[in-house]
Amino acid sequence: MRLTLKIWRQANASAKGSMHTYEIDGISPEESFLEMLDELNEQLTAKGEDPVAFDSDCREGICGMCGLMISGQAHGPEVTTTCQLHMRSFNDGDTITVEPWRADAFPVVKDLVVDRSAFDRIIQSGGFISANTGSAPEAHSTPVPKPKADRAFDAATCIGCGACVAACPNASGMLFMGAKITHLGELPQGQAERGSRVRAMVATHDGEGFGGCTNIGECAAACPKEIPLDVISQLNNDLRNSGKYLR
Template structure:
């Protein structure tokens, strides 16, 4: 199969960046999108041009490293990770537009590679539980219903790829933050820090410059892990309750003498 690739080239974060068009020919229909880019890069190296930089790791759809906007849609139109896009899905001879995930907090570092450390800082702000070291607790002491476990697992499926932010017309990170907060907030282990977590993660999310959610639902339409916007509702609820929680803690207390 033959394709015309329109690729975003940008030598470093400070550079302006530009569109470049490359032809690729005799690509196997079974090749993945990333393999097609590998083949193109082999040729660019031979021709003395700098190969196209792109993120990848596992290439089996579980790590969340790959992040390509294909024909305008994050990860392409099939709601999978970029590495799970195959060339047979494209029309032979067509032009394919490849660009990085676009959002102001995700700085383009080089070509198709963006800086997703804002996500790391959101998780650092509250995406953890504090436990005292000690003997292994008795598992039956804290029962977790299958429904709760399923809800936590659904949220924990987030691989942090950033497609939700790229697909959002407001560049909002609510689906990511909602998933990371909900996954701990619904479990017994997450309860002690529940409200502080919600507030801290939202505060960090805002500090990173992500936009606000307008409930358009575009994020869940591109999420390769099919995370529902119900996690955003959970975060709204926990954030609202955290405010009440703080106000309550400021109530006057009775003093004994």
């Protein structure tokens, strides 16, 4: 395959970036998108040009480290992570635009690498169940109804990649946050902190500069783990009832 790549290049957080065009040939449709970028970097290095910086780690779709805006779609045209996107999803001769996640809460570090530590700070503010090591009761002392356990699991599959924010026209992080609220709120162990959790996380989210949610639904459509939109409703429900949970 022969491709034209238009890639965002930006030397560092404070530098001004711009799109650069590269031609690449001899790409196999079996390669993953990131392997195609690896190959571009090998060629750039051989020519003495600075390779393109991009994040990735597990390359099996679970760590959440990779994430690119590919021709205007978060993680590209398939419902999966960038690392699990393969070149067979493209056609010979295509022009592909590659940009970093765009959100002021996710500042660009270099080229296609962004800083998603805002997500960590949201979790820090309440995305946990306070259970000190060694203080846990016997696991079977609290049964969890299977439907609740299943819903908690579905929400807990979030990989924190940030595609929801990237795809959202408002750059909102509500799907990420809603997934955590739903995961912990569905479980009996999560009830004690249910009210304070949602309030603290929402306050942090808004303070980090994410946009507000207008329920457009692009987040859920872009989510590689197919987290459904109802976690946002659940978050709002918990927020509305947070006073009750705090009593």
